[in-house]
Amino acid sequence: MEATLLPAPTDFTLLPAAPAPLTQLRRSLAADTLKLKRTAALRLTLLSGAFPVLITFLIFFFKGDIIMKTGGSPWPRFISTSWQTAGTLLLPLFVVLLTSLVVHIETKATAWKHLYAQPVGRGAVFVSKLLLILALNAVALLLFAALVLGAGLLLSVLRPKLGFVLATIPFETVVWMLLRTYVATLGLLAVQYVVSLFWRSFVVPVGVGMGAVVATIALLSWEHADKIPYAAPLGTAMAMKMEKATLTVAHELAKHEWYSLGWFAGVLVLGYVLLLRRNVS
Amino acid sequence: MKSTTPLLLETRSLHFRFGQRPILHDVHLQVEPGSLYGFLGPNGAGKSTTMRLLLGLLRPASGSVHLFGHDLARHRVALLDRVGALIENPSLYDHLSGRENVEATRRLRGVAAGRTAEVLELVGLTDNAHRPAKEYSLGMRQRLGLAIALLSDPDLLLLDEPTNGLDPNGIIEMRELLQHLCRQHGKTIVVSSHLISEIEKMATHVGVIQEGRLVFQGSLPDLRRLQTGRSRLVVETQDAESCRNLLPRLLAGATVAAPGTLWLPWLSQEHTAALAAELVAANQPLYGLRLEQPTLEDTFLHLTESRTAAV
Incomplete structure (x- = not known):
């Protein structure tokens, strides 16, 4: 056969270079951020902090004179009441809802099959959504803290007699509480994330999460309660102490927060291994 | 190639x-x-x-x-x-x-x-x-x-x-x-x-x-050929049974589907033309003569029955 009659050599067999892992992650994050637009997950993040602050604000607005009968700065009382209201039930439930809602964006659109057919590895998809949830969780906590301080300052205008003065805000305690509370939510966040990815439904992770939160409350007096990731935010909220009329908290992670970090790392590794080679139907 | x-x-x-x-x-x-x-x-x-x-x-x-x-x-x-x-x-x-x-x-x-x-x-x-x-x-x-x-x-x-x-x-x-x-x-x-x-x-x-x-x-032509090979010729006449007796050679593979209808596998254009001519020559009325392609379902059924991959 004459060489000139052969079809032009096709170059389609040249293997294109796969995008670098960090490029894949950056692209996934860019897409995931766009998908957050107009979602319940985003609204929940922006509004969740308001509820516990509003309750505490109303208590102090109407009954502040009774609470502050003994005098002193109202900030420690105000901050610890807000934080405990949030930490007991609301914060774990927020994390449960947030993770479920973010993962549900893909499930609702039947987009897992589409997502995994794109030139990004499963690792990038897994890490991208995790980073997004971690960021939203951080935003919600920061908003909560800002609302607590803002509500106190508003009370200083509306109820000047209560003594909310800017100078007496225990900033250092607030910053440490933010950091420690964030760490305390990580364990249950990882569990909920993997559960959401594994079952790919909204009902299952929310059901598991609510069940776990309720069961945790029943188990609080158990000697191993500090090992339950769903109990950690409450443990941290209870770690604040009144010392010499100011609010203090240890500048280090407590045992239950280390357990939370352990759950976070362990569950994520396990979840990633489980999900990496899974069939997508 | x-x-x-x-x-x-x-x-x-x-x-x-x-x-x-x-x-x-x-x-x-x-x-x-x-x-x-x-x-x-x-x-x-x-x-x-x-x-x-x-x-x-x-x-x-x-x-x-x-x-x-x-x-x-x-x-x-x-x-x-x-x-x-x-x-x-x-x-x-x-x-x-x-x-x-x-x-x-x-x-x-x-x-x-x-x-x-x-x-x-x-x-x-x-x-x-x-x-x-x-x-x-x-x-x-x-x-x-x-x-x-x-x-x-x-x-x-x-x-x-x-x-x-x-x-x-x-x-x-x-x-x-x-x-x-x-x-x-x-x-x-x-x-x-x-x-x-x-x-x-x-x-x-x-x-x-x-x-x-x-x-x-x-290729698509390959599939078409496979389908034509399974086409059926439908003959509509007065009395199917006597037609078959009159033309035993041309109607060898025919079956009587109804008193006035004959089905036979399509062989070639020549065969179809000869059949039409012979039927008329034998004084049998020819009401209809048409080629029926098998439907998709027929093709699938046939393909699964034979279970042969014609690659």
Whole structure:
């Protein structure tokens, strides 16, 4: 056969270079951020902090004179009441809802099959959504803290007699509480994330999460309660102490927060291994 | 010549099981570059499963998938960079607008920003791009899904039942678009469907799957030949029984379907002409003489009964 009659050599067999892992992650994050637009997950993040602050604000607005009968700065009382209201039930439930809602964006659109057919590895998809949830969780906590301080300052205008003065805000305690509370939510966040990815439904992770939160409350007096990731935010909220009329908290992670970090790392590794080679139907 | 052309898409002895239930048996798909490959089969035959295996969404029990001559299992991300796909219902985010839906995948693939407007224009959704996807009709959703599949200007398009939910006009538009992409832009396209009528109007090659087995694979003319070989000649006359007795040689393979109707396998044009002439010569009235093509169902049944892959 004459060489000139052969079809032009096709170059389609040249293997294109796969995008670098960090490029894949950056692209996934860019897409995931766009998908957050107009979602319940985003609204929940922006509004969740308001509820516990509003309750505490109303208590102090109407009954502040009774609470502050003994005098002193109202900030420690105000901050610890807000934080405990949030930490007991609301914060774990927020994390449960947030993770479920973010993962549900893909499930609702039947987009897992589409997502995994794109030139990004499963690792990038897994890490991208995790980073997004971690960021939203951080935003919600920061908003909560800002609302607590803002509500106190508003009370200083509306109820000047209560003594909310800017100078007496225990900033250092607030910053440490933010950091420690964030760490305390990580364990249950990882569990909920993997559960959401594994079952790919909204009902299952929310059901598991609510069940776990309720069961945790029943188990609080158990000697191993500090090992339950769903109990950690409450443990941290209870770690604040009144010392010499100011609010203090240890500048280090407590045992239950280390357990939370352990759950976070362990569950994520396990979840990633489980999900990496899974069939997508 | 055929053997020297490398295959753009190939599955080698692909098996898939769902739990204990076998779904695919020994599937050898062979798609040549530049072809428009129609992947036919009734619902539940394993079309979607095969498509998912081609994208690495499912892991085969054994066998392998090769795209552009490379093993998918080893180079999945790199190979998918050159593949656009639409699997079953398009994956659309209802809370986002049409444009934002395209944009999400554009960001994910790292495609140039200008492509979003281009693909929306290509599928005729520019005017509706600002509307939320939840307001889209089934046909618009399908077109948006196709736009997303075309984003990266892929060399290989895998489309699973892309005309689902389209009205007759939409089906024609889709067909013309796919033919245009294939002929003018040299794209290789695999389209699955359960309607042979749809596939035969555009495909260059056809694969037929039934109960998880590839029962036919070849060019469209090959399939046509297979069908004509199974065509039936229907003779309508006064008395079928006496016709058969009068012309024992020409009506050797005939069966009496009704008192006035004879069925016989179609042999050749000459045979048909001779039969007509002889019937008239024998003073038998000829009310009708027509060729019946087997229906899709007939073809499938035949293909599954024989279980031979005419590759």
